């Protein structure tokens with residue numbers, strides 16, 4: 027599904043990704059771990075198409091299509107979803123209105139009509155229930171004054187609504203209490219199928235107890251320095267990153 | 272003959288026509304104001320307060336000062352300019368002349384009626400002598416000009432302990448019956464102790480003929496009065512407006528003036544608050560969204576004369592194309608005004624390189640125990656926010672519009688009439704090209 031080959035990316039004159047290779051197939055869950063500042067969020071953001079980063083070498087393809095010339099919204103329309111480490115506040119636009127806009131714009135891009143209001147409501151109710159999100163919460167301004175946990179849960183709610191092919195979750199577990207973590211993990215698991223894939227960026231083994239990865243990669247200084255199965259996460263939890271540097 | 276000369280030569284005839292025996296003080300006021308205008312004329316860019324706001328292109332037209340034709344308008348054709356979803360009092364003018372047909376005035380328990388009759392009738396003389404032209408700036412020749420020609424406008428007098436059950440709408444239509452028309456409405460709003468009133472005001476031309484309005488309003492808020500004033504400025508691109516509003520507040524009163532400037536060719540707002548008592552709150556909000564070659568200038572002054580008062584000022588501007596924004600916010604805290612809290616914010620977003628904004632906060636603080644803050648920002652849209660929206664599938668243009676809408680939003684939150692809030696929200700969404708596929 028997603029193929030990254032020798033990816034180099036810079037911002038300003040600073041090279042942050044220094045030759046990344048990654049292959050994610052449909053139905054798989056990959057975890058990316060690594061110390062602060064190693065380039066995890068940068069990788070996620072580059073996949074999602076942020077224009078401030080320049081890809082100087084290498085390629086990213088989704089289902090064999092080169093993403094290079096695609097704008098962030100076009101990548102979203104092709105099924106890429108990024109759950110942000112730090113979501114942005116949008117005052118005056120409710121969670122519901124925002125997700126409606128996102129869904130209908132995505133449908134428009136593939137020549138579909140707006141989702142009928144009735145179906146939209148039904149879907150919102152379903153997904154909100156899955157993630158145990160309160161009705162009142164949905165009419166609040168997007169991310170405005172949300173607690174850390176609420177922003178993350180809301181990101182996963184949006185993912186559930188948009189039903190992406192490739193979901194990249196950047197530290198979605200940070201800031202969640204144990205119960206919320208279970209709810210969110212359960213939501214992600216329910217949405218997983220053999221046709222979609224998930225990349226989890228995390229610092230903690232804990233999340234991987236709930237969403238079990240097929241592969242774990244360690245990113246260090248802009249490169250993947252080690253890959254393995256889920257047991258690698260346990261090893262990292264015990265030993266830290268020093269032995270890999 | 273230029274506009275100034277034309278105005279000067281028509282003054283005597285005007286005064287003879289409107290003047291009556293009862294209004295000797297008004298006559299004196301007009302004459303004095305006329306002399307001031309005659310001496311000073313219109314401001315030029317050499318005047319510090321008009322440095323970025325050239326009047327020249329507005330003054331160059333050959334305006335009709337007193338239209339002779341009486342044009343009737345059907346309500347259906349202008350319905351959209353009313354907040355018609357709600358019950359309200361209405362004071363409506365067509366080409367400067369009162370339209371009883373479109374209006375809904377009252378003398379039942381309060382006076383919501385016409386300036387012209389209040390200036391003339393003996394029973395209003397005491398009130399007029401007490402309030403009329405008492406708080407206007409005597410250094411502003413444009414206001415003097417309005418005073419000299421003052422005759423028609425809204426007259427609102429709410430006695431004490433009256434909570435007005437519905438808002439008042441003041442609408443000035445121009446029909447285009449004259450190719451170029453100058454209007455000078457003059458309004459007086461007096462709100463008694465403990466009384467509440469909400470006013471929505473609008474100047475609206477119905478054709479693309481040139482209109483220049485020089486409007487002056489005086490607002491007096493007695494003890495514990497609450498006044499909410501909303502100005503909808505969404506006129507045609509051939510309309511120019513100088514709108515001067517003077518507010519005097521007594522202790523514990525709360526007055527807010529909310530200015531929404533989206534339309535028009537040239538708009539200058541002068542807004543002055545004078546606090547005359549303790550525990551007063553003065554609230555000034557503005558949203559400006561313009562493009563093309565439009566100009567909007569917000570000049571504000573808050574005079575803190577007494578201790579323990581507050582002022583809250585928030586102006587937001589979005590400027591596209593070759594538009595020009597000016598913000599000048601003066602806050603004066605007199606020595607006696609200890610424990611003043613004065614907040615001022617002016618945030619601007621420039622969309623196109625051709626747009627300009629000149630912003631100047633002026634704080635003059637003579638008391639030592641005060642909390643004053645001011646901030647002005649001029650920026651572009653936040654790239655991270657834009658990326659966030661786009662990564663959810665919202666195309667760039669829509670994402671930008673949504674962010675601009677979000678930017679303006681906090682100044683919208685203060686609108687207390689829900690139907691008006693919806694109306695303004697829609698105006699903003701239209702102006703920004705936000706798809707209202709969602710109900711806001």
Ligand SMILES: Nc1ncnc2c1ncn2[C@@H]1O[C@H](COP(=O)(O)OP(=O)(O)OP(=O)(O)O)[C@@H](O)[C@H]1O
Nearest residue numbers: 037040042060061062063064065066067068069111
């Ligand atoms: N816009 C930017 N300008 C300059 N440097 C940047 C920019 N964005 C990221 N960086 C740098 O790139 C490096 C990688 O950052 P990134 O956010 O990808 O790390 P991370 O692995 O996600 O870290 P964390 O675990 O703390 O979230 C850091 O050194 C960071 O300072």
Ligand SMILES: [Mg+2]
Nearest residue numbers: 066067068111
């Ligand atoms: Mg990160």
